[in-house]
Amino acid sequence: MSVDEMQHPLTVTQRPEAGPxxxxxxxxxxxxxxxxxxxxGQQWRVFAREVHGIPIESDDVPQEDLDRAQxxxxxxxxxxxxxxxxxxxxDRASARLDDILREAGIDPREDRHxxxxxxxxxxxxxxxxxxxQVRPLFEGLRERGLKVGVLSNTIWSREYHREIFERDGVLDLIDGDAYSSEIHVVKPHRxxxxAVCDTLGVAPTHAVYVGDRLFEDVLGSQEVGMRAIxxxxxDIPTDQQVTVDVEPDGTAHELLDVLTIVDGWLAG
Known part of the structure; x- marks a missing residue:
């Protein structure tokens, strides 16, 4: 981040006019x-213990092995x-889980991996x-003739995310998805x-983005012409926050509020 960005809140620099x-x-x-x-930290302690063959529930482990895992x-x-x-x-560059493990000296091809x-x-x-609320929300959007998409900053694979959506019974309602692990940038990069609009076959000015972060989700989506909810x-940790001066187009205090907000735009 530049010195100027650290001293002044980021704001939307350009915004095409939104369409239907x-x-x-x-x-x-x-x-x-x-x-x-x-x-x-616990996610990696669990991972590291398995790399070193240390049973998760065992307390009878030499301190030297525990130190190596830590x-x-x-x-x-x-x-x-x-x-x-x-x-x-x-630089808004994305990363993958395997990249992070390699940087830490782990070979993802190893059996223990x-x-x-x-x-x-x-x-x-x-x-x-x-x-x-996700399934009734997605169903409501589909009933209104709208496509449903997902765009996530993530180090996990598309397959992993889709397994989660399938497990929870909503994968069938997703028309298109994009993950930063598969592209070279993360939100808020335009x-x-x-990428997700291309996957859905819609122009950004004809799409709405819904997210919990003002920097990654509101700032980024508005700059490409999307409406932002x-x-x-x-409760985003302080070290993950970036100061921004943006105004969302709508605020949803629970997910089903998205339907009410979108209905207002459809009626207008």
Whole structure:
């Protein structure tokens, strides 16, 4: 981030005029999934113990082995933090899980990696459940003739996200999705929003974006001409916040409020 950006709030520099609504696109984490705090270090401690063959529930482990696992977990957490900071504060570059592991000195092709990755996913399972309002919301949008999309800043693969949507019974209602792990940029870069609109076959000026972050979701989507709905129910950590001077086009205090907001635009 430049010195000027650090001293002055970011704002929308240009915004094409919005047209008729044809699609509504959603952020994933903290928007389609309810927000709650997570010990991000624990995900990698679970992973590292599996890499070193240390049973998760066992207390009868030599301290030397525990220290080795902790050192690896700290190394991966640092690499992940650097990746997210690059995307948020520097060049908007995206990252993948395998890239982060390689930066931390882990070879994703190793057999232990696959075992550790399974443990990592088990850790995340209770934190990835889709909000119960998502299916009726998506159904309501479809009934209005609108396409439904997902655009997420993520280090996880498309397949992993789709497994989550299928598990929670909403995959069949998603018309198109894009993930930063598959493109070279993260939100709020305009190319991320253009990518999901291209997938849906709609112009950005004919789409709405729904998300819980003013910087990544509201600022970025408005700059490409999308209407932006803010869902302010996430307690975003201070070190993940970027000061912005933006005004969302609508505010949804629960997800089903999106239908009411969109109805106002459809009627207008």
């Amino acid at each position: 609504v044809e699609a509504v696109v959603f952020d994933w984490g903290g928007t389609l999934t309810p927000w709650h705090e997570i010990d991000l 050192e690896l977990a700290d190394r991966i957490l640092l690499a992940e933090d650097r990746a997210w900071r690059r995307g948020r504060l520097e 696959h075992v550790a990755l399974a443990a990592y996913r088990r850790f995340w399972e209770p934190h990835t459940h889709t909000d119960p 190319e991320a929003f253009q 803010w869902v302010p129910h996430s």
